[in-house]
Amino acid sequence: MKINIALAGNPNSGKTTMFNALTGSAQYVGNWPGVTVEKKEGTVKGDKDTNIIDLPGIYSLSPYTLEEVVSRDYLLTEKPDVIIDMVDASNIERNLYLTTQVLELGIPVVIALNMIDVVRKRGDVIDIKKLEKRLGCKVVETSALKGIGLKELIEECKKAADIKESKPVHNFNSDVEAALSEIESSVSSLQDNPNARWFAIKLLEQDIKVMETFQYGPGEKEKVDIIRERLEKAHDDDGESIITNERYLFIGDVVSDTVKKKHVGMTTSDKIDRIVTNRFLALPIFAAVMFLVYYVSISTIGTWGTDWVNDVLFGEIVPDNLNAFLEGIGTSEMVQSLIVDGIVGGVGAVLGFLPQIIVLFLCLSILEDIGYMARIAFIMDRIFRKFGLSGKSFIPILIGTGCSVPGIIGTRTIENDKDRRMTIIVTSFMPCSAKIPIIALITAAFFDGKFWVAPLAYFTAILGIIVSGIILKKTSLFAGDPAPFVMELPQYHAPSPKNVIRHTYDRAKAFVVKAGTIILAATVVIWFLMSFTPSFEYISFEDDSSGSLLGIIGSAIAPLFAPLGFGKWEPTVATFTGLIAKEQLVSTLSVITGGAADLDPDAVSEAGDLLSTFGGMLTALGGFSFLIFNLFNTPCFAAIGAIRREMDSPKWTFFAIAYQLVFSYAVSLVIFQIGSLILGQATFGLWSVIAIIVAICMLFLLFRSYNPGKDKFKPAIANN
Ligand code: GDP
Ligand code: MG
Numbered sequence: 001m002k003i004n005i006a007l008a009g010n011p012n013s014g015k016t017t018m019f020n021a022l023t024g025s026a027q028y029v030g031n032w033p034g035v036t037v038e039k040k041e042g043t044v045k046g047d048k049d050t051n052i053i054d055l056p057g058i059y060s061l062s063p064y065t066l067e068e069v070v071s072r073d074y075l076l077t078e079k080p081d082v083i084i085d086m087v088d089a090s091n092i093e094r095n096l097y098l099t100t101q102v103l104e105l106g107i108p109v110v111i112a113l114n115m116i117d118v119v120r121k122r123g124d125v126i127d128i129k130k131l132e133k134r135l136g137c138k139v140v141e142t143s144a145l146k147g148i149g150l151k152e153l154i155e156e157c158k159k160a161a162d163i164k165e166s167k168p169v170h171n172f173n174s175d176v177e178a179a180l181s182e183i184e185s186s187v188s189s190l191q192d193n194p195n196a197r198w199f200a201i202k203l204l205e206q207d208i209k210v211m212e213t214f215q216y217g218p219g220e221k222e223k224v225d226i227i228r229e230r231l232e233k234a235h236d237d238d239g240e241s242i243i244t245n246e247r248y249l250f251i252g253d254v255v256s257d258t259v260k261k262k263h264v265g266m267t268t269s270d271k272i273d274r275i276v277t278n279r280f281l282a283l284p285i286f287a288a289v290m291f292l293v294y295y296v297s298i299s300t301i302g303t304w305g306t307d308w309v310n311d312v313l314f315g316e317i318v319p320d321n322l323n324a325f326l327e328g329i330g331t332s333e334m335v336q337s338l339i340v341d342g343i344v345g346g347v348g349a350v351l352g353f354l355p356q357i358i359v360l361f362l363c364l365s366i367l368e369d370i371g372y373m374a375r376i377a378f379i380m381d382r383i384f385r386k387f388g389l390s391g392k393s394f395i396p397i398l399i400g401t402g403c404s405v406p407g408i409i410g411t412r413t414i415e416n417d418k419d420r421r422m423t424i425i426v427t428s429f430m431p432c433s434a435k436i437p438i439i440a441l442i443t444a445a446f447f448d449g450k451f452w453v454a455p456l457a458y459f460t461a462i463l464g465i466i467v468s469g470i471i472l473k474k475t476s477l478f479a480g481d482p483a484p485f486v487m488e489l490p491q492y493h494a495p496s497p498k499n500v501i502r503h504t505y506d507r508a509k510a511f512v513v514k515a516g517t518i519i520l521a522a523t524v525v526i527w528f529l530m531s532f533t534p535s536f537e538y539i540s541f542e543d544d545s546s547g548s549l550l551g552i553i554g555s556a557i558a559p560l561f562a563p564l565g566f567g568k569w570e571p572t573v574a575t576f577t578g579l580i581a582k583e584q585l586v587s588t589l590s591v592i593t594g595g596a597a598d599l600d601p602d603a604v605s606e607a608g609d610l611l612s613t614f615g616g617m618l619t620a621l622g623g624f625s626f627l628i629f630n631l632f633n634t635p636c637f638a639a640i641g642a643i644r645r646e647m648d649s650p651k652w653t654f655f656a657i658a659y660q661l662v663f664s665y666a667v668s669l670v671i672f673q674i675g676s677l678i679l680g681q682a683t684f685g686l687w688s689v690i691a692i693i694v695a696i697c698m699l700f701l702l703f704r705s706y707n708p709g710k711d712k713f714k715p716a717i718a719n720n
Contacts, residue, residue, distance in 0.1 A: 003161045004051045004078075005154075008071060008102060009086030010095050011057030012374075012490055014114045016040075018086060018144035019054035022154070026502060027054065038067075039074055044154060053080065061101040061198075062207055065415040069209075075105060076195065081161040084153065085111045089126060089141075090118040090491060092259060096251045099135065100170055104201060106194040108160035109137045112153055117143040118491055123262035131258045135170065145496065172246045179204060179231045183224055188217040204228055205240040269491045273375070282379040289367070291455045297360035298440055298454040305355025306440065314348030334531070334538055342527030342591055343520065349590030349610060350515045350583045353437040358508050360436060364401060365503035369495040373398055381485045389469045390414070390482035393423040397430050397465060402507055404428040404635050408642040418478045424646055425472070425656045426465045428635035431458060433507055434514075434582035438630055441586050445615035446623035453624075461631055468663060471701045511583075519587050522580045526550065526573075526591050545592070563687045564629060564665070565622030565672035570614070575629070581636050589614050621679060625672040632664035670695045 007015040016027050023042030044050040055074060056067035075083065085102050087095040092113075102109055111131075119126065132139045138156045142149035171177055183190070183200040190196040202210040203224055216224075228239050235242050266274075276285055296302065319340050326336045367373050377398060381391020392414050400407025407427040414420040431439060443453040472478045529550035531538055545551050546569060554569030561567045561575070570592050578585040593613035618626065634640065634657050644653045673691030676682035 002049045002051065003081040003158065004053060005082045005084055005157050005161075006053045006055060006075060006080035007084050007086055008055050008075060008098070009057060009084075009114075010059055010088065010091075010098060013057065013086040013088040013095060014144040015054055015057065015086045018084075018112065018114065018142070018150075019052055021144050021147060021150055022052050039070060047154075050154065050158070058098060060098055061105075062202075062205070062209075066412040075102075075107070079107060082108045082110060082157045084157060085109050086114050087111055088115050089113045090115045090122070092126070093251060093255050096254065097247060100247045100250060101198075103135065103137065103170060104198045106196075106198065108163060110153065110156045110160050111135065111137060111139045112142045112144075112149070113139055114142050114144055115491075116141040116148060117146050118493075122267060125260045125262075127258045127260075131254070134254045134257065170250050172243070172250075175231060175234060176204075176242065176246060179227050182227050186223045186227070187220050189215055201243060204231070205243050206238075207240075267491070269371075269489075272492055273489065276372070277375055277379055279382075282375075283383075286376060286379060287455075287459070289372070290458055291452075293360065293363040293367070294454040294458060295451050297356050297363060298436070298443060299449060299451040302356030302359035303440075303449065305359070306352050309355060310349070310352035314344060314352055318344055318348065333540065337531065337540065338524070338527055342523055346523030346526065346587040346591045347515050347520050350437060350519050350587045351512065353440055353583075353586070354508060354511060356440055357433055357436055357511055358504060361402070361433065361504045361507045362500065365500040366495045368503070369493075369499050371490045371492045374489055378489060384466070384469070385482055387466065387470045388473050388482055389422075389466075390416075390419055391485040392483050393419060393426075393469065396423055396427050400427045400430040400432060403432050403434070403510070404430070404639040405642045408639065408646050411646060414483060416480060416483045418480050419483055421647065421652055421656075422469060422472045422478045424643055425659055426468045428639050428643075428660070429461050429464050429468070429632055431461055431631060432582070432635075433511060434636065435631060437583050437586040438578075438627060441589070441610075441614070442623050442627040445611045446618070446620040457627060457631060460628060464632055464663070464667065467698075467702060468659075471698070472659075474701065474704060514581055514583065518581050519584055522577060522584050523587055523591060526577065526588050529553075530592060550592075561629075563673065563690075564668040565625040565676070566618050566629075568617055570617060571626055575626075575633075578630060579634065579637055579640075581638075582630070585630060619681060621672060621675045621681065625668045625675075628671055629664045629668040632660060632667060634660050634664075666694050666698060670698070 007019055009015050019025070019040065019042065020027055022044050024045045025040075025042050027040055039056070040054040042052050042054075044052060053074070055071040058068045058071045060068075061072050061075070074080075083102055083105070085099050087099060089095075099109075099111065113126065113128070113131075126141075128139050128141065138160060140149050140153045140156055142153055144150075172180070180197065180200045183203055184196050185191075187200075187203070190199055193199065199210065199214070203214070204227075206228070231242065232238055237245070275281060322340055322344060323336065326339065331339075364373075377391055377394045380394040384391050384394065393411075395413065396407045396410035398407075399410045404427055407430070408424050411420045411423045411427070414423060439454050439457050442457075443449055447453045473480075530545050530548045531540075532549055533539060533547055534549055534552065539545065539548055546555065550573055551569050554573040557576075558567045558569045558572040561572055566572070570589060573592070574585045574588040577588045590610045593610050615623075635643075640653075640657065643656050644650075647653045647656065669687075670691050673682070673687050674695065677684065677688055682688070
């Protein structure tokens, strides 16, 4: 017999870890809610007839967010044979709230008392037998992480599926129970409905989503209203609060009956949090941690690897041998140029940054796995809230440090549409792995590898997100109270090598695959456009390429960027190719600048060429402005696609792209123009005036007080 087992539980209770352990698959395990936004299916290892479904985390069955709806709809309409209710045993009180509701669904339930390793380590004891009796279902102690209790859990599920019956043991107050059975008997569609009790409770709570579609018979709605109003009057409270109160009373009673805590005081985790999330220390600690991460990955360890790959591997070994080989077999100069200048130069330049990416993601994965990144969302919530933003918005942004696409999808955790849209717009500001090569290139080409450039870019991105959030929230399009943000802070634990290595490997693999496919194809096109004139005459890389197709197109657009300090055709073309993938920017610059020397084996290496040629093209300020523009401007096509899907509206997709363009242009303009004045590199002129006006407009949008009634601002216009 085939059975379907659904994993339901609060975010962070370990559902995905359990799913991976049971099925042997490798779904992303994250330390924050919103990682699993869609349900995933798999079969138990060595048991093809047992299906496991991993659902997004939920706090209750009265869903408010898109992912919560996914879970509730699945449980109610698809009717799994058994539900495994994942309960984080180290946080049992909060987790049982959902349990009381799951028990009402009329589907057999087995409770996995997960994270039992944490409970045991603390020395706490939970009386399983008593708990089973109070809840009326089987309880199995598990640790998804350590592989404890998995076999037993599946066996209990199979037994429960056979019995096909689950009677809720938890009873409400006698008058509530009376009201419920009265509702059940007065509504015809609830007769013989296995979910009758659940629906009766929802009708008593006046659950909006249920009421929308619920079919009453004639006169039944009025009867239910009378029953509800009578109860509400007796309790002097509304239906929903009565039910919620009852649940908490029940849970409090069960917990005091079954859980024996060893220490009532603070755990080590709490002690660490006293410092790490301290009101005053939290931000400096976060800044220091990120500084260190970028220092290690971009400026020291990662760079040694990158230098070797760039200078030796793709600078000497590969091109020299390839040149000798191609000359040996008598290839034409053109084909040789395509392979060496184009493909090796372009793809090699991107692959060169792999060591830095690996070190960076190794550090970030460790921070995430031990539980630190979850604290960042919590700390950011405190800051965001001051500005009317919700910390919920910061989680997709944190996910976006890998790649914006899952970050943008992760916004589904945000129930409020306005906040969700606002978050989608700013998520791609976060430097994703593809932007790391740009940051590293700018650092090396213009700042002599100074260690502070990369962290500066990172914090500028966060500042850009906060500033954009405030500006957008002050317009009528996004105004509204910030969404509440509840989040379990997981206990700190030693990083699991399996998780860390898997994350890092996934990122590195995606990076290499992209280099071998999209970047490779784009590079060939770039080489072509750069090697031919409009009349399709071949020009060698040793000649001046400004007369090539690429040079001509780039030169036509370049003046647009002159006020930002990079009005040359090379960075212009590179910026546009960044739409394909952000790494392409570096690849394009490498093809453009690297060609001149490498037919001569004794010349400077390819990477040296990229650095010195590009480095000589702009001032340091122009280089920084170029970096900032590319941090904030429109993301790659893949991310634009994700924006379009999640916005589900051409108008909002357009708005997002327009905002990103206007914002990036405005910020770079202000940085370059005002920076040039301060550094004495320019005299006061028309563009200085424009930059000052733009800066004043931005400050106005940022600091004005928002008055919802009178606001007539359209932000797209206001930012110009
Ligand atoms: P989900 O949100 O319910 O899918 O939770 P995840 O599976 O993503 O896990 C959240 C965090 O809890 C991860 O850091 C896991 O490594 C950790 N975790 C999961 N199960 C256990 C467990 O049994 N013991 C401990 N100590 N940690 C666990
Ligand atoms: Mg999950």
